Amino acid sequence: MAYTEDDLKKELETKEYEYGFYTDFKSDTFPIGLNEDIVRAISKKKDEPEWMTNWRLEAFREWEKMIEPEWANVHYKKPDFQAISYYSAPQTVDPNKTLDDVDPDLLAMYKKLGISVDEQKKMNNVAMDIVVDSVSVATTFKKTLGEKGIIFMSISDAIKEHPELVKKYLGTVVPQKDNFYAALNSAVFSDGSFCYIPKGVKCPMELSTYFRINQAGTGQFERTLLVADEGSYVSYLEGCTAPSRDENQLHAAVVELIALDDAEIKYSTVQNWYPGNKEGKGGVYNFVTKRGICEKNAKISWTQVETGSAVTWKYPSCILKGDNSIGEFYSIAVTNNFQQADTGTKMIHLGKNTKSTIISKGISAGKSQNSYRGLVQINSRADNARNFSQCDSLLMGNECGAHTFPYIEVKNKTAQVEHEATTSKIGEDQIFYCNQRGIDTEKAIALIVNGFSKEVLNNLPMEFAVEAQKLLEISLEGSVG
Amino acid sequence: MLKIKNLQANIEDKEILKGINLEINPGEVHAIMGPNGSGKSTLSSVIAGKEEYTMTGGEILFEGEDLSELDPEERAHKGIFLSFQYPVEIPGVSVTNFMKASINAHRKAQGLADMPAKDLLKMIRDKSELLEIDRKFLSRSLNQGFSGGEKKRNEIFQMAMLNPKLAILDETDSGLDIDALKVVANGVNKLRSADNSVLLITHYQRLLDYIVPDFVHVMVDGKIVKSGTKELAYELEERGYDWVKPEKTV
Numbered sequence: 001m002a003y004t005e006d007d008l009k010k011e012l013e014t015k016e017y018e019y020g021f022y023t024d025f026k027s028d029t030f031p032i033g034l035n036e037d038i039v040r041a042i043s044k045k046k047d048e049p050e051w052m053t054n055w056r057l058e059a060f061r062e063w064e065k066m067i068e069p070e071w072a073n074v075h076y077k078k079p080d081f082q083a084i085s086y087y088s089a090p091q092t093v094d095p096n097k098t099l100d101d102v103d104p105d106l107l108a109m110y111k112k113l114g115i116s117v118d119e120q121k122k123m124n125n126v127a128m129d130i131v132v133d134s135v136s137v138a139t140t141f142k143k144t145l146g147e148k149g150i151i152f153m154s155i156s157d158a159i160k161e162h163p164e165l166v167k168k169y170l171g172t173v174v175p176q177k178d179n180f181y182a183a184l185n186s187a188v189f190s191d192g193s194f195c196y197i198p199k200g201v202k203c204p205m206e207l208s209t210y211f212r213i214n215q216a217g218t219g220q221f222e223r224t225l226l227v228a229d230e231g232s233y234v235s236y237l238e239g240c241t242a243p244s245r246d247e248n249q250l251h252a253a254v255v256e257l258i259a260l261d262d263a264e265i266k267y268s269t270v271q272n273w274y275p276g277n278k279e280g281k282g283g284v285y286n287f288v289t290k291r292g293i294c295e296k297n298a299k300i301s302w303t304q305v306e307t308g309s310a311v312t313w314k315y316p317s318c319i320l321k322g323d324n325s326i327g328e329f330y331s332i333a334v335t336n337n338f339q340q341a342d343t344g345t346k347m348i349h350l351g352k353n354t355k356s357t358i359i360s361k362g363i364s365a366g367k368s369q370n371s372y373r374g375l376v377q378i379n380s381r382a383d384n385a386r387n388f389s390q391c392d393s394l395l396m397g398n399e400c401g402a403h404t405f406p407y408i409e410v411k412n413k414t415a416q417v418e419h420e421a422t423t424s425k426i427g428e429d430q431i432f433y434c435n436q437r438g439i440d441t442e443k444a445i446a447l448i449v450n451g452f453s454k455e456v457l458n459n460l461p462m463e464f465a466v467e468a469q470k471l472l473e474i475s476l477e478g479s480v481g
Numbered sequence: 482m483l484k485i486k487n488l489q490a491n492i493e494d495k496e497i498l499k500g501i502n503l504e505i506n507p508g509e510v511h512a513i514m515g516p517n518g519s520g521k522s523t524l525s526s527v528i529a530g531k532e533e534y535t536m537t538g539g540e541i542l543f544e545g546e547d548l549s550e551l552d553p554e555e556r557a558h559k560g561i562f563l564s565f566q567y568p569v570e571i572p573g574v575s576v577t578n579f580m581k582a583s584i585n586a587h588r589k590a591q592g593l594a595d596m597p598a599k600d601l602l603k604m605i606r607d608k609s610e611l612l613e614i615d616r617k618f619l620s621r622s623l624n625q626g627f628s629g630g631e632k633k634r635n636e637i638f639q640m641a642m643l644n645p646k647l648a649i650l651d652e653t654d655s656g657l658d659i660d661a662l663k664v665v666a667n668g669v670n671k672l673r674s675a676d677n678s679v680l681l682i683t684h685y686q687r688l689l690d691y692i693v694p695d696f697v698h699v700m701v702d703g704k705i706v707k708s709g710t711k712e713l714a715y716e717l718e719e720r721g722y723d724w725v726k727p728e729k730t731v
């Protein structure tokens with residue numbers, strides 16, 4: 001799918017949130033509320049084995065004892081967890097689905113989302129799983145991947161088809177009671193992707209999951225589990241959208257990455273959940289726990305472009321357990337209007353000679369609040385651990401805020417930890433300079449913002465980088481008067 | 482081409498331009514000289530349309546059209562180019578990328594499609610050779626960490642790329658060594674034609690040896706107090722500005 005400049009330009013002409021449509025297909029939606037029966041019902045609906053049901057119930061019982069965290073620099077009306085429906089599935093999804101017998105209404109929706117399933121079938125560099133509301137509706141390229149022994153399927157299918165793998169790894173990086181939202185997710189997660197790359201295999205294509213909330217009044221709780229066995233490599237992409245709605249929608253996902261010895265995982269996200277309207281009404285609450293563990297010589301690289309959601313609470317982290325392992329976090333977080341983001345990472349250095357890099361670019365406009373929160377922890381046995389952190393904030397206008405909360409805990413004297421932070425403003429002189437060269441103000445801002453975010457954008461796979469640049473521009477539309 | 486009549490302009494309620502009259506015809510090169518703070522850069526900013534300045538009187542016509550209602554980018558599209566006295570840094574945006582955005586913005590205004598990458602590259606190659614600019618330079622962030630002379634050379638490179646009808650060069654010679662001055666002057670002279678005009682702002686007669694002006698104007702305290710030919714520049718070089726200042730001559 002060659003993305004020409006013309007395509008880009010055409011799309012730039014429509015600048016409101018583009019994915020705010022709702023597709024009317026029949027869906028099977030649970031009544032609102034949450035209790036043990038609902039948890040059991042979800043498990044039953046998905047035909048899960050008993051161990052899975054019990055695992056969910058354990059999580060639910062823990063969740064009941066927990067309270068919603070308040071330490072993040074975000075303010076919102078807490079969701080009423082009893083007013084949400086915890087399961088919603090497009091009714092026409094056949095459990096033995098292939099792309100060819102997907103509901104035409106669904107296909108029409110993908111098309112609107114810019115996902116052409118036909119194209120998907122032809123293109124051989126991205127395999128895609130699509131999750132609508134609570135269930136996975138299509139996984140492409142199963143066969144090609146299967147030849148290499150790669151497993152890429154919805155987690156519901158994986159629970160049935162590869163229980164030994166799921167059982168072995170699920171909850172090992174993000175335990176059920178890790179935090180309030182992770183516990184909730186563990187109890188009610190409805191779908192998500194599972195991926196296993198066998199020893200020594202370099203995954204020949206990008207794996208991608210596309211998440212979509214469609215139904216009103218439902219929460220989305222997807223669970224992603226990605227295991228890269230020894231010496232393997234995979235690059236994984238995740239994209240998200242939701243309809244524009246006046247009420248807030250809840251999204252509480254958990255992503256667990258396991259990179260065994262010498263394995264490498266690159267995980268990229270372009271998050272574009274509905275951010276609410278210009279007055280701050282509606283939008284998705286995005287409370288996500290993402291964490292990876294690196295064994296010996298392994299590497300995990302998180303890259304995220306966060307432009308959506310009304311409230312974001314998200315800290316993709318790396319546990320650098322194995323010696324010589326590497327963790328990276330590259331992030332662009334854009335907030336406009338009344339959006340609030342509290343995002344960052346945790347780098348936990350346990351092994352010797354572990355290295356981590358954090359590059360965070362926060363861009364705030366309108367009346368938004370953008371916080372970076374990061375922890376670098378060097379434990380006592382982590383000899384010669386190194387970290388480099390750079391947090392840059394770019395402000396547009398006088399009503400937004402940028403905040404940096406770096407936490408550094410060093411328990412080993414050989415550690416080298418460097419932290420740099422800058423805050424800048426887009427200057428009138430910069431804009432005038434661009435204007436004088438014929439570039440209008442909106443384009444000028446996009447250019448400046450792209451320049452500011454370059455180190456992170458450069459880390460994204462090509463197709464995603466174009467998408468991300470476009471998103472940056474859309475998100476900042478109207479931010480300078 | 483450019484006709485300025487009794488132009489008055491303020492910044493933050495301070496009167497800077499106090500009635501400027503200037504007419505530049507196609508093919509002409511005009512030079513403006515004058516003491517620090519006399520309003521030379523203000524004049525160039527007002528012509529280019531910088532919003533901070535308020536026009537309080539007079540008019541600016543470009544090819545017969547009143548500029549006052551046009552945004553800075555629209556003026557640029559019409560062919561007005563300003564080489565900044567203090568070029569601005571844009572971190573993370575390479576010279577090449579910036580030029581691409583600029584050229585395509587100009588083309589869009591003319592109803593043309595984006596310039597094919599191949600043509601753009603060729604043009605960049607030609608113009609960077611003309612101005613003896615190292616290719617590596619073009620991949621660096623715009624003006625970031627550029628030396629004073631490099632910034633100025635880069636401005637003229639952009640001018641060469643855009644081929645404007647009217648180029649206003651605000652102290653482009655300041656900070657250039659002798660060799661660079663020759664290169665830059667050569668670049669400007671290449672642009673000169675019967676259809677293009679240049680407005681040079683400078684403190685040094687030296688530049689005018691390389692880019693020979695048709696007219697020289699002296700600006701003092703927001704007004705053009707004297708106009709003449711190239712010889713005026715020599716006179717100023719020798720005698721300074723005191724003798725042209727209004728209170729001295731009156």
Ligand SMILES: Nc1ncnc2c1ncn2[C@@H]1O[C@H](COP(=O)(O)OP(=O)(O)OP(=O)(O)O)[C@@H](O)[C@H]1O
Nearest residue numbers: 492493495497515516517518519520521522523524
């Ligand atoms: N933003 C501003 N606020 C207040 N005064 C300003 C502002 N910008 C310019 N001025 C004033 O306007 C006057 C003219 O400035 P200008 O930069 O046009 O002078 P110039 O002739 O270009 O000087 P130089 O030869 O030093 O470049 C100066 O007194 C300057 O201090």
Ligand SMILES: [Mg+2]
Nearest residue numbers: 521522523566
């Ligand atoms: Mg000046």
